[in-house]
Amino acid sequence: MTETVDALIIGAGPAGLMAAEALAAPGRTVVVAEAMPTPARKFLMAGKSGLNLTKDEPFPAFAQRFTLGTGALPRTPGYLSKGESRFGPAEVMAWAQGLGVELFTGSTGRVFPVGMKASPLLRAWLSRLRGAGVEVRTHWRWIGEGFRFQTPDGPQVIRPRVAVLALGGASWPRLGSDGSWVPWLRAAGVAVAPFRPANMGFRVAWSEPMARHFGSAVKGTALSAGDLASRGEWIIGRQGVEGGGIYEISAALRDGAAGSVDLAPDLDHTALAARFAKARGKLSLGNWLRRVLDDPVKVALLLEWGRPLPDDPGGWAAWAKALPLRHDGPMGLETAISSAGGVTWDSLTEDQELRAMPGVFAAGEMLDWEAPTGGYLLTACLGSGLHAGRAAAARLAALRPG
Template sequence: MDALVIGAGPAGLMAAEALAAPGRRVVVAEAMPTPARKFLMAGKSGLNLTKDEPPEAFARRFGSGSGALSAAQGFSDRWRTQRPAGGYLREEEPAFGPAEVMSWARGLGIELFTGSTGRVFPVGMKASPLLRAWLARLREWGVELRTRWRWIGDGFRFETPEGLRIVQPRVTVLALGGASWPRLGSDAAWVPWLQEAGVRVAPFRPANMGFRVAWSAQMARHFGAAVKGTALQAAGLASRGEWIIGRHGIEGGGIYEISAALRDGAAGLVDLAPDLDHAALATRFAKPRGKLSLGNWLRRVLDDPVKVALLLEWGRPLPDDPAGWAALAKALPLRHNGPMGIETAISSAGGVTWDSVTEGQELRAMPDVFVAGEMLDWEAPTGGYLLTACMGSGLHAGRAAAARLAASAQG
């Protein structure tokens, strides 16, 4: 066997694509019964492939996982120096950023459209047609997919439906995912095996997750409600996306955009009227209340019962003048009791540290073994960033592994 890829998610499949070549035997081993389960789950409500924006702006949205930097604190510099998500900014190889992702998908026959926020989706919205086309092309290129092959460490030993199997590839790409959504295959079982080999692994933490909130009884009527038309901010990060009030807390795209900052201790603020300035909002709050109850009066001002509920829940002690009400509505404290568990997070931060790999994402402690995707210590928000970076890191690791094969063949 020339090349082994362990993990059939986007990073692993992209590595296999980079490794595929005439006469080269490439095998992808996947523990689950079917490939790319997390990818398919993410696409259930619409597969957001990437974000159509310039590479420099795109790179600024990435954080370094357990490292001290965040997307709002100059992480684009770290991206350029340590290349944590693959290398689409690398000078020595072809780019793989938003434009390249779109070109790649169209090359599989998938029509795309770009939404008003720059997010890019397949016209059909679903992940399954793209995955089917991708797998068909890999088969055509000679890549072999083996499902229900679970890596159990100790070299490359696998539990399979046919019993124990041991393989000895010339190069290997590990694309086993992080520690989120373990029921879909990303269970971080690989951590002790790499640590025993001398690889440093930063502890995993939830990323793109919701936050627990101990709601008062009055909030029960709003469980399941979508919060629309707000702006969230924390530590310089901002979001205008929708989010959801759940029985146990808050979650959704709008929250995920600022979740890393909230998780790391930054205060969050909610602007309940982002399209009005303070003066205009104060004018609204200056309207006489008359005999209206507080709740009914606030509903007339904000025209949204969910926003009113949040204002009363998180805004106490309440102000007593129009300017104070406007200031509170423009900067309502987002009160929470910490992040939800990693098992329900969209992704994870932490993983193989950058000093444990070479520029080609080869493990320093394990020659000829490369790593990709969420196994590495980086994080990114949803909205196309996470998926693009997973694919980019898989492509980069696959290219590096392919270069190793080519060099050994010449030597």
């Protein structure tokens, strides 16, 4: 069966739903095809511990947190530009409030719904889209060959006047973003950079004494790698280290930069050396270090990563201020928060139209960019979806005036 529609969006995550919102218009047939049983599964999973919508900070600082990947053109994507197409923190907050979602801003500038959860926002969003005539079809898996789908009713073919691809990257594949679309786009002449984990943890082969600290949060440290830095908390896990503080510097660690941990970021070297100069007496090494650092988790890390151990106060202070973050490489895409890689920017026009596939636009995490957690990822997915959807709507209007 072949069906003709005005606009087809493949992928019902934040980017795809935002594209659908931009394309919806009276009398226009807009179909969203989603492979999974329900829309926006990764969005809902990310919101289980509190939906971080965006980061409330000046737009220039916000835009600097994004990195375009390989093959990038020397230009800024429309949603991160200073023009009318900009979609940054202020625009995200206004959009969410327009759905009736009350927001609050935390002490770090992160913006959350008052109820913290993603599901109320998604319900309101889907209701508004349905009211605008958008049809969301679940269990519709794109299988290439143009716009052919495997559906509960057997193979179906859609012939759209315009299309937006919002298929996600390759992280958390069990939620739908598995990168299965890559061979089809490459066969059509679209350049796709290999996917790599982003905002991920790092594997560590811990010594046996570290087992007692598995699950412990590391607080009050400063992390650095390359030109990235973080003061966020992180977690010691059985497999390695992860958490917000690690994610902030993960791109540099993944790309080969050495990482270091400052166990006492609020003390300078001299003040910390004075603490280490206190007589140890009959205390065991561990008990003495706990008196100095006042944190058993920090002591464990110092003993784990600080060998050979120093024998003077200055040496102890130097290690504690710049403890090597020793790891065995990044954890895989299956557990990464997001992915780097995807459709390269030189494969796209400024309107995010695929140069090799006229009338087909792309958005979201399937594009080759990355950013830290903290509201940046979701804002960019929303913004890129809106940008692609608006461009597709303009193309559709040109094809069908009035």
